Amino acid sequence: MSQQLPDVQATSPDVEVGLNRVGVTGVEKLVEVARPEQRPVVLMAEFEAYVDLPSWRKGADMSRNMEVVDEILETAVSEPTYRVEDVCGDAAERLLEKHEYTTQAEVRMEAEYVTREQTPASDRPTQHTADIIAGATATDEGTRAEVGARVTGMTVCPCSQGMSASRARETLRDLAVDEATIERFLERAPQAGHSQRGHATLTVEADGAPAVDIRELIDIARDAMSARIYNLAKRPDEDHMTIEAHRDAKFVEDCVRAMAEGVVEEFPTLPDNAVVTMKQSNDESIHQHNAHAERVTDLASLRAEVESPSRR
Numbered sequence: 001m002s003q004q005l006p007d008v009q010a011t012s013p014d015v016e017v018g019l020n021r022v023g024v025t026g027v028e029k030l031v032e033v034a035r036p037e038q039r040p041v042v043l044m045a046e047f048e049a050y051v052d053l054p055s056w057r058k059g060a061d062m063s064r065n066m067e068v069v070d071e072i073l074e075t076a077v078s079e080p081t082y083r084v085e086d087v088c089g090d091a092a093e094r095l096l097e098k099h100e101y102t103t104q105a106e107v108r109m110e111a112e113y114v115t116r117e118q119t120p121a122s123d124r125p126t127q128h129t130a131d132i133i134a135g136a137t138a139t140d141e142g143t144r145a146e147v148g149a150r151v152t153g154m155t156v157c158p159c160s161q162g163m164s165a166s167r168a169r170e171t172l173r174d175l176a177v178d179e180a181t182i183e184r185f186l187e188r189a190p191q192a193g194h195s196q197r198g199h200a201t202l203t204v205e206a207d208g209a210p211a212v213d214i215r216e217l218i219d220i221a222r223d224a225m226s227a228r229i230y231n232l233a234k235r236p237d238e239d240h241m242t243i244e245a246h247r248d249a250k251f252v253e254d255c256v257r258a259m260a261e262g263v264v265e266e267f268p269t270l271p272d273n274a275v276v277t278m279k280q281s282n283d284e285s286i287h288q289h290n291a292h293a294e295r296v297t298d299l300a301s302l303r304a305e306v307e308s309p310s311r312r
Helices: 062-078 084-098 158-174 179-188 214-223 235-247 252-266 299-306
Strands: 019-035 038-053 104-118 125-139 142-156 195-207 275-283 291-298
Touching: 019 062, 019 084, 019 104, 038 062, 038 084, 062 084, 084 104, 084 125, 084 142, 104 214, 142 158, 142 214, 142 235, 142 275, 158 179, 195 214, 195 252, 214 252, 252 275, 252 291, 252 299, 275 299, 291 299
Parallel strands: none
Antiparallel strands: 019 038, 038 104, 104 125, 125 142, 142 195, 195 275, 275 291
């Protein structure tokens, strides 16, 4: 006769302290995202799944977490799924149902998303890679989902460029070049500034799921920096990227504000209580430190700032 194994997780802990997040990380799964009239996108995604744990319970049921993650992801592969955040939302809701002692369940996902594009000057086919970020939190009051992306680009320091422009202006004056010609020259030939590789993160969170297109979020984040960068770059492309970046020199703060403006312009129907997270981190080229700026806010506040009369 078999004996029932004891449920150690359900016993009382030695120290009765509740925990916010208990679960599993590093769960790798293939997720198939359907597209109308196109081949589906297959993602190699890494998942995290958590529940909260009351103070009176020793441990969470890890096997249930794995079971529900496997179950929902198998469904995502076998049936049309159009948004990665829906996969996270479904999984979070099932976690909440299967763990009767929990009040909140959370599922997060990251995956590489590859798109095809053309190089800016040589018009060669190439690919661009972005990191998709998705997640959902389920409670008895409902589910909030988040989706976004982390992309890489190029920025140029306006302060460094300003010093170079000042030096060029003085040199041209010494060569007896008139002021009007100097200004025309500097307008057409942007001066050097130290450049950085920039990392932009943009996510939107809303009740249910945010009505946004992940590709539009990627475009907003890429265009918020001084210039886009490409996996393939022939010499005309390198020249194009260098000139474009120096024509639009930006601090990390400018990049975050450009993302804010892009979100307000591109998503007019998002609800006011949607939460937008915008981050910019630059790998400095002439400093040992890096630069960082971010803003997290609801869309109502962001719209009020971006559309304020003082800006017009």
